[in-house]
Amino acid sequence: MKLKHTPVTRHCCSNIEFYLKRDDWLHPQFSGNKARKFMALLDDTLPHIETLIGYGSPQANSLYSMAALANLKQWQLRFYVDHIPSWLKQHPNGNYRAALELGAELIETRPTFDCAPEHYLNDYKVKDNELLVPEGGRSPIAKQGVTQLATEILEWTSQQPASHWVVALPSGTGTTSLYLHQTLKEHHIEVVTCSCVGGDEYLIQQWQELGADDFPSILNLGNKHHFGKLYEADYLMWQKLQAQTEVEFDLLYDPFMWRCLETWWPTQNNKQLLYIHQGGILGNESMLPRYQRKYRSC
Structure with a gap:
């Protein structure tokens, strides 16, 4: 079985027009970042x-x-x-x-x-x-699949009007964002990410352990985002994403990335955004009830 090329759909959230690489549609059981x-x-x-x-x-x-x-x-x-x-x-x-x-x-x-x-x-x-x-x-094993993702992105962007493309995705270990950056930078496509686990220093350390000395751009909100902790702002962002795009996103990673994009994107001029869907929707089955119990009024 070979993983199929995933389509790209167009959306808008928080007045940010963006394209979405639908890696949640890779395979019914085997999809997304992993x-x-x-x-x-x-x-x-x-x-x-x-x-x-x-x-x-x-x-x-x-x-x-x-x-x-x-x-x-x-x-x-x-x-x-x-x-x-x-x-x-x-x-x-x-x-x-x-x-x-x-x-x-x-x-x-x-x-x-x-x-x-x-x-x-x-x-x-x-x-x-x-x-x-x-x-x-977090292993060189990941490079083959992520390089394939980068190739799909290059094929798709080559068919679009010329633009300054930015690829965005959140990071845990940062393996995917690093290997995307290594392939896409020579094509002048910027990769931006955020650290959902352990802070920016942790993320850079993970990249260095993979032998890298040139990294994607890291976005942050000025404070550490604790992995697995329930943030009301994340929950509200997740709800907004679903309401405005009619797409379900992962509750663990995607909301924080979008909070960072909300702050950063308005400062970027004449750029086009391509967001990589992280998959991970099954995890919402356990995360969503936790949010609903803690933030009943949201």
């Missing part, structure tokens, strides 16, 4: 691999994407987490529920091995029939 990162594993035959190993949160987008990948490749997924809250075990939802339905095996390292997943896996000897993927896909 699908691009793991595309090389989908395309490669890897006949010796039987088990895929990953780690992170029990509600991580990467968990569901890796479960979908393993299902498509007929592999077993073993995914290590610090712990799984008892309420989630009793009422599975979101990425956790969907990953279990695809046959993923989740292992809690804190109660079992008394350590975090990354520490356990640092000492784990990967077998010949196993493949370990770093958290969130």
Whole structure:
């Protein structure tokens, strides 16, 4: 199975006219940012691999994407987490529920091995029939799929009227934004992002660990955005995006990027914006009830 080229649709939000690369339409189960990162594993035959190993949160987008990948490749997924809250075990939802339905095996390292997943896996000897993927896909493995995304962007922009194009997307580890930047900069297409995890310094460190010394532009609002924390401004932005575009966006990453764009974009003249949809919609199944409980009046 090959991932299809995704279409581009046109929208307006907060008086920002923009084009949207619909990576949420890549594949019913294997879509968005993580699908691009793991595309090389989908395309490669890897006949010796039987088990895929990953780690992170029990509600991580990467968990569901890796479960979908393993299902498509007929592999077993073993995914290590610090712990799984008892309420989630009793009422599975979101990425956790969907990953279990695809046959993923989740292992809690804190109660079992008394350590975090990354520490356990640092000492784990990967077998010949196993493949370990770093958290969130922060690996050179991601370059192939992200380069394919960049190629699709170049093909599409070449068919549009000449303009100064800006590609925008939020960052966790920043892997996608970095590899997009490396491909698109020679074509004079600017890549802008924001740090949704750990602040700007953390994001730059992630890029440096991938061997980079030239980075995308980082937008911010002057304060650190804590990953997974509920922000009323994020919730309101998510609602506005859906109301004005009739497109559902991810609640974890996209709202903060759009808050940054609201501030930054009015200062940019004669530019055209192409936004990359991050996928991750399944995660809203768990995030949205949390927002609704906390901000009932919104």
